[in-house]
Amino acid sequence: MSSLFDFDAKPDAYAVMGNPISHSKSPLIHTEFAKQTQQRLNYSAIQVDAGGFEQAVGNFRANGGKGLNITVPFKQEAWEFVDEHSERAIQAGAVNTISFNDDGRCVGDNTDGVGLVRDLIDNHSVELAGKRILILGAGGAVRGVLGPMLALQPSAIVIANRTEEKAVALADEFDRGEQLRGCGFPSIDDQPFDLIINGTAASLQGELPPIPTTAISNSTCCYDMMYGKAPTVFMAWASEHGALKVLDGLGMLVEQAAESFFIWRGVRPDTSEVIASVKAGL
Numbered sequence: 001m002s003s004l005f006d007f008d009a010k011p012d013a014y015a016v017m018g019n020p021i022s023h024s025k026s027p028l029i030h031t032e033f034a035k036q037t038q039q040r041l042n043y044s045a046i047q048v049d050a051g052g053f054e055q056a057v058g059n060f061r062a063n064g065g066k067g068l069n070i071t072v073p074f075k076q077e078a079w080e081f082v083d084e085h086s087e088r089a090i091q092a093g094a095v096n097t098i099s100f101n102d103d104g105r106c107v108g109d110n111t112d113g114v115g116l117v118r119d120l121i122d123n124h125s126v127e128l129a130g131k132r133i134l135i136l137g138a139g140g141a142v143r144g145v146l147g148p149m150l151a152l153q154p155s156a157i158v159i160a161n162r163t164e165e166k167a168v169a170l171a172d173e174f175d176r177g178e179q180l181r182g183c184g185f186p187s188i189d190d191q192p193f194d195l196i197i198n199g200t201a202a203s204l205q206g207e208l209p210p211i212p213t214t215a216i217s218n219s220t221c222c223y224d225m226m227y228g229k230a231p232t233v234f235m236a237w238a239s240e241h242g243a244l245k246v247l248d249g250l251g252m253l254v255e256q257a258a259e260s261f262f263i264w265r266g267v268r269p270d271t272s273e274v275i276a277s278v279k280a281g282l
């Protein structure tokens with residue numbers, strides 16, 4: 001590992017791989033983390049074409065690369081590529097962080113769930129223990145966060161999805177009995193939740209999942225895993241219905257990056273100023 005004062009050594013190389021990748025905020029975030037913690041490293045964004053993942057990772061590693069973040073659509077291929085999986089990667093069924101260790105091992109981890117949980121608890125004082133939580137969506141984004149959320153012992157998590165079978169199958173997979181159930185939108189409980197998390201891709205299309213208004217009250221916190229310059233339609237819906245807190249996923253993005261940075265460098269950056277600067281640049 002090279003330090004800031006190790007002028008002769010080449011900076012350690014890290015990157016994010018995905019497709020598309022030009023919109024990625026990860027180079028900006030990790031460059032800010034590196035400055036703040038005085039770590040000498042380069043972090044770039046690499047666009048990988050379909051079918052080219054293994055080759056791209058192999059090239060990166062052969063050139064001395066130390067670690068990668070993996071984003072859409074390669075988290076599954078990353079799972080297959082690595083030699084070892086962390087417990088968090090196993091729960092998520094996907095890898096978003098790869099470390100090429102000095103002993104030659106290539107380890108896959110997943111920092112998405114811990115990123116969400118840290119953003120909720122540390123940045124927004126939203127507790128999960130003993131709470132009733134509604135999660136919308138049953139795709140990779142939701143699977144990635146379920147393990148770390150369940151570990152905090154909420155009293156109940158309901159996963160509601162447009163395609164009901166996917167929600168039921170996901171709940172069955174985690175096998176938590178009464179604590180976790182999957183359903184379609186029409187079967188969402190008609191009493192308010194403490195926390196509603198939107199993990200669907202609906203915000204990307206400017207659509208609102210059909211959430212019954214009985215699920216929200218003025219003590220409900222609402223969190224969209226998406227973020228953008230303007231509030232998403234889900235966030236607008238939450239505000240209209242008087243939610244206690246309305247939050248976007250920018251903090252989750254920065255917190256999952258901070259966890260990757262910690263895995264690679266052994267130093268935990270301060271995320272608050274980085275969240276503020278990424279927000280200012282949207």
Ligand code: ATR
Binds near residue numbers: 139161163200209
């Ligand atoms: P990701 O990895 O981002 O989770 P995904 O696996 O394609 O992506 O999952 C997208 C999720 O958003 C799914 O839960 C999807 O519902 P279906 O399983 O029924 O497809 C959900 N989704 C996408 N568009 C939606 C919309 N317009 N309204 C409600 N749910 C939507």
